[in-house]
Amino acid sequence: MARLHLFDLDGTLIRGSAAAVEISRQLGLSDEIAALEHHFARNGLTPDEFAVRARELWEGLTQDQLIAAFDGAPWMEGIREVWADIRTRGDHCAVISLSPDFFVERLLPWGAHAAHGSRWPSVPFTEPVDRSGILDAVAKVKIANQLCAEFEVKLDECVAYGDSMSDAHIFAAVPVAVAVNADHHLSELATHAYTGSDLREAYELVRFRQ
The missing domain is CATH 3.40.50.1000 (HAD superfamily/HAD-like)
Structure with missing residues (x-):
């Protein structure tokens, strides 16, 4: 079976760690994503609102940075x-x-x-x-x-x-x-x-x- x-x-x-943390690390935004993660975990931030705010933080994300985030996790x-x-x-x-x-x-x-x-x-x-x-x-x-x-x-x-x-x-x-x-x-x-x-x-x- x-x-x-x-x-x-x-x-x-x-x-x-998490994908969002590793991506943010590549962009030098570790403090910013930590604050957002805290808001999500403690203050009831919804997943869709988290995504919208993370998208704002990651405005300049490149494929090379994404690959580095994945490989370095x-x-x-x-x-x-x-x-x-x-x-x-x-x-x-x-x-x-x-x-x-x-x-x-x-x-x-x-x-x-x-x-x-x-x-x-x-x-x-x-x-x-x-x-x-x-x-x-x-x-x-x-x-x-x-x-x-x-x-x-x-x-x-x-x-x-x-x-x-x-x-x-x-x-x-x-x-x-x-x-x-x-x-x-x-x-x-x-x-x-x-x-x-x-x-x-x-x-x-x-x-x-x-």
Whole structure:
């Protein structure tokens, strides 16, 4: 019976950081994005408003800076190896993230079957952010259902990996969930919890329970 492994990006595949943080670092805007992230986490800033404000900060973003942000991010070790093993077993793996699609989709060559992020204009920007294309936590479940239909897998045959309360909805929707470097709020909702820098170790928690 095939399974679908669903991975969050920020704080999960990227340890202790996020796509927005790494992009802003390349632009010398670390303080500015930290303030925006704080507003998002603490003061109820919506994902679409966050995106609009981030787009303003990143007005001059180039493809070279985007590539540098992606390549320089603190990725978990073993991502390619985990996804290769998933494929070898006849299972599927996908990334679902609120981060910009132009960053998330760069993971496809690493072995993900699918990578879904918020819909942003192409880099360099010539258009505004379309708020309707920005994902929220609930949208992760909707996309998971779409992927299940695409890969002919049931939602109760999925495993979710995440780190924050934005993953709470998807954790509640699947039978097996792995909290990766998460605080106790999410860990208490998870089947398994992992702290460390190697995705292979987190994957081992569910690999032999198929």
